[in-house]
Amino acid sequence: MNIINTLLSATDSVTLRQKTEAFLTALFTGNLDPAEVFSPDYQQYTDGNLLDFPGFVQHLSHIRLHTRSVTFRVVQACCNDTLLADRHIVTVVYPGGNQAEIEVYMFATLREGKICRIDEVTRLINGEMSDRALAHATH
Template sequence: MPSISAALHELLGERDLPLESVLQRHFTDDYRQSTGGEWIDRAVFAEQMTQLRAFVDHVDIEVVAEVAQGSAYAERHIIRVTQPDGSVLAQEAFVFASVADDGRFKSLEELVRPVPAS
């Protein structure tokens, strides 16, 4: 089963891995993502991940619920990001995705909300 938390851990927590190889492993070339109703393509997603990597010292992802059936995938997680200055930001994400036949994410829609970092 694909895992968005595994993909995020590699993208943000394993910064020594080349970004493009992580993207290729987890996301199709025509990947699209909507956060709060705004759609972006894979190129913009890659830009965002490049920028985020610069602001992340450590990432912790707690999967609250996860289910997959056929090409449908849903997950709820809490992500805590420690920045280089030691401050911690936390968000809860509700994810609904479509998975390609090869097991990579094809599209993803998410809603996020801030939660206490502790």
């Protein structure tokens, strides 16, 4: 069963939030191959910035390289055959120990068991204004 089908099979909101947190964590820690979850024609629009599939893979690498840890707390989530939507809080710890918290509203379009598009907006909760750019940084 692929990740998207796992999310679709969640029978309650608590389980869906937990599975979404696990999915995001695995993706950003390098324990999940993006090609398993995202279509080759994937596009992501974050705060008006576009990333295609190669750009998104570069974004994941950038996050792993420039942070000590990234954790996700999914506050709300819903999922059906064509849409995964959530509101999550990302806590980033940098190598020097400073932290940032970013709230993310994510709407993922699903097609054939994969994510083909994400539209998201972010809001910096704690941290420096430059931390907000981390949501779409590639270099």
